[in-house]
Amino acid sequence: MTAKSHLQWTAEALDILRVGSGFRLADVDPESAPGYSGDKARGEADLAAGVDELDEYQERLYAASRSEVTDSSVLLVLQAMDTAGKGGIIRHVVGSVDPQGVMLTAFKKPTKEELSHDFLWRVEKRVPQPGFIGVFDRSHYEDVLIGRVRSLAPADEIERRYGAINDFEKRLADAGTRVVKIMLYISPDEQKARLAERLERPDKYWKYNPGDIDERKLWPEYMKAYQVVLERTSTEYAPWHVVPANRKWYARLAVQALLLETLEAIDPQWPAATFDVEAEKARLAAT
Amino acid sequence: MTAKSHLQWTAEALDILRVGSGFRLADVDPESAPGYSGDKARGEADLAAGVDELDEYQERLYAASRSEVTDSSVLLVLQAMDTAGKGGIIRHVVGSVDPQGVMLTAFKKPTKEELSHDFLWRVEKRVPQPGFIGVFDRSHYEDVLIGRVRSLAPADEIERRYGAINDFEKRLADAGTRVVKIMLYISPDEQKARLAERLERPDKYWKYNPGDIDERKLWPEYMKAYQVVLERTSTEYAPWHVVPANRKWYARLAVQALLLETLEAIDPQWPAATFDVEAEKARLAAT
Known part of the structure; x- marks a missing residue:
């Protein structure tokens, strides 16, 4: 990358x-900062520097789509165990983008109506339009993660879903959506420290749910389910990226880099005027 | 207000x-900065200072709603002539808020399906949930603005709509939604300068539409339609605010102040724990 804010990257985040x-999830060190040679202070400065770049790319993407010269869009899929930092990524990375170009969806426990449909039904409705950056806070992957760990569907149905997900994402990619799938990866000890903090601070109580401990006890089962997801659904057209997330500053910087590199690859251009500029100047002058 | 960023305000923005x-729209000076004694540099500094306050209020509002101690929400309705700065407000004021707590809707020309329903049908679906700040970029007011100016509906139907809007907004207010209606008010000369800029800069062409000139020619008719809207629909429970907007820095600061004062009036509190904190600490320690 040539972008100024990325001089400390030794490789493209998309590659590394x-x-x-x-790939084996167990081989990743959640404390590490792959591809980045700077320290925390430098990382925070680079994150701030990336905001303007992201801003211009997003506006170009939006502008290009308004004039129908592109049907490109981006879909950022965020998956992680509780406390891994999805909220902070949305606040600090996604939140730095003009909200007029972002379509954010937080997928909760499915409603009765949603459960009566195929698992992709509710997801399909939230696919970004051309020009938009769609963000999924949790996603259809819950249906093969908690779905598998908690046996929320029969084994053969879970099995069917990996293929259905690949078909779905292939269709998105063919229609011009760059699907950027990110797993934020923390260690169980880091989660313990973050949950403990929520129990120490009254302004964090609302983020705590006793059910979080029940899920935590299933950590090894979740890691197995993630490993299967990564093996079965990291495709050419919609690859997964695992971002070590024990260090929040690195996780935020890495997700910003993944977004920047994705937009750089799209390379959206300001569209040409679809009207006669001189004629419009004359019309305006006459008013 | 006691907030630090508001020392330069001589009165509550909500009042002034x-x-x-x-009220007569024609008496408002679009160049003025009512209630604010600072200059542009000070205004920009105050806008930046207000970001953290807005951030905390929004998070408290969201947190309170998650624990069901409040059903409060905010609905910001933005109306204006083209180029008045709605986009800049959304980018710089709304965009400073955590996107997880914002529900933004840009209302475009109605689709066939939308037209087959009552004019409030599409609006109703985008009312913010408790804890959210909803933002309408254009709104149901288009149906009595362009609707009236362009005779898109019979006169008696337009007439009916003012009452229907008041009933609708009363219902929202009764359900806990603070409806903050804002008209950004620019002068025709300022619009001319801003349209001219779009025609000078290739990175702005995409924002220009030859139809903007056609609307511009109907300026007096639009001002009459706004005057009627302000007279008929500025109610106790959902008042209008006219923000002079020739100076962008003032308009942004004023909208931020209107939001801050609205949230201050709600005064959302961090909710108490809905679980036994000590028991949860013990459960966590045992994992």
């Missing part, structure tokens, strides 16, 4: 964090 | 900008 064949 | 009985 990508889940390829033979 | 409010449309009361006898």
